[in-house]
Amino acid sequence: MIITIDGPAAAGKGTLAQKLADKYNLAYFDTGMVYRAVGIDLIANGIAPDNVAAAEKSAKNMTFTKMLALAQNPDFRSSTGGQAASKVAAMPKVRAYLLKMQQDFAENPIAKDGSRLTGVVYDGRDTGTTVCPQAELKLFVTASPEVRAMRRHKEYLQKGLPSVYEEVLAQTKERDLRDSSRTASPLKPADDAIIIDTSDMGIDEVFAEVCRIVDEKL
Numbered sequence: 001m002i003i004t005i006d007g008p009a010a011a012g013k014g015t016l017a018q019k020l021a022d023k024y025n026l027a028y029f030d031t032g033m034v035y036r037a038v039g040i041d042l043i044a045n046g047i048a049p050d051n052v053a054a055a056e057k058s059a060k061n062m063t064f065t066k067m068l069a070l071a072q073n074p075d076f077r078s079s080t081g082g083q084a085a086s087k088v089a090a091m092p093k094v095r096a097y098l099l100k101m102q103q104d105f106a107e108n109p110i111a112k113d114g115s116r117l118t119g120v121v122y123d124g125r126d127t128g129t130t131v132c133p134q135a136e137l138k139l140f141v142t143a144s145p146e147v148r149a150m151r152r153h154k155e156y157l158q159k160g161l162p163s164v165y166e167e168v169l170a171q172t173k174e175r176d177l178r179d180s181s182r183t184a185s186p187l188k189p190a191d192d193a194i195i196i197d198t199s200d201m202g203i204d205e206v207f208a209e210v211c212r213i214v215d216e217k218l
């Protein structure tokens with residue numbers, strides 16, 4: 001079974017995807033990691049993330065193993081990593097180079113402990129529209145920019161990272177605009193996606209609602 005969860009940053013996709021993967025014994029692929037890996041690869045080499053030629057070269061040479069190694073960089077999950085990811089993600093060739101790696105995972109889903117599984121929960125922006133249009137269940141999880149920025153802000157503070165809410169809100173809006181206005185695979189719900197607005201819902205409520213939908217499918 002393949003489930004895709006797309007939506008803007010900090011809408012609650014990651015937590016939901018991991019909970020679903022655990023409950024239904026599916027692998028989990030956070031596809032934002034492939035773009036963060038390219039962004040961090042550039043930054044670590046002193047190259048600006050809007051350098052198209054360098055980003056294309058990094059994407060062409062990106063592998064799953066290299067991505068996991070780059071994920072150890074302290075900036076990988078930071079707003080610097082997120083902004084860099086969203087810049088390289090707007091480059092059509094970068095997306096094309098990273099597509100196969102994401103699609104191959106559905107053929108060979110692997111759990112964190114290395115065991116083989118029979119399905120995947122994808123989390124990203126275009127996993128229901130481009131990466132896995134054949135998915136059995138497509139969700140589009142969203143929330144207002146203010147709610148998402150506050151969630152991210154709290155997350156940064158909990159991790160001990162410096163954060164100013166107003167700046168996180170401005171970055172959230174900037175990233176939304178870049179992700180949804182790019183020409184290659186913009187952020188938008190698949191035609192057959194179920195849209196869930198989590199602005200006024202806690203994660204337990206969202207999870208219960210989605211489990212009901214999955215159980216109906218099964």
Ligand code: C5P
Binds near residue numbers: 031035124175
């Ligand atoms: O989800 P995350 O915040 O890690 O994603 C980082 C960036 O990667 C997003 O802002 C988006 O530009 C890009 N992305 C994408 N397509 C995906 C996943 C992430 O363009 N499927």
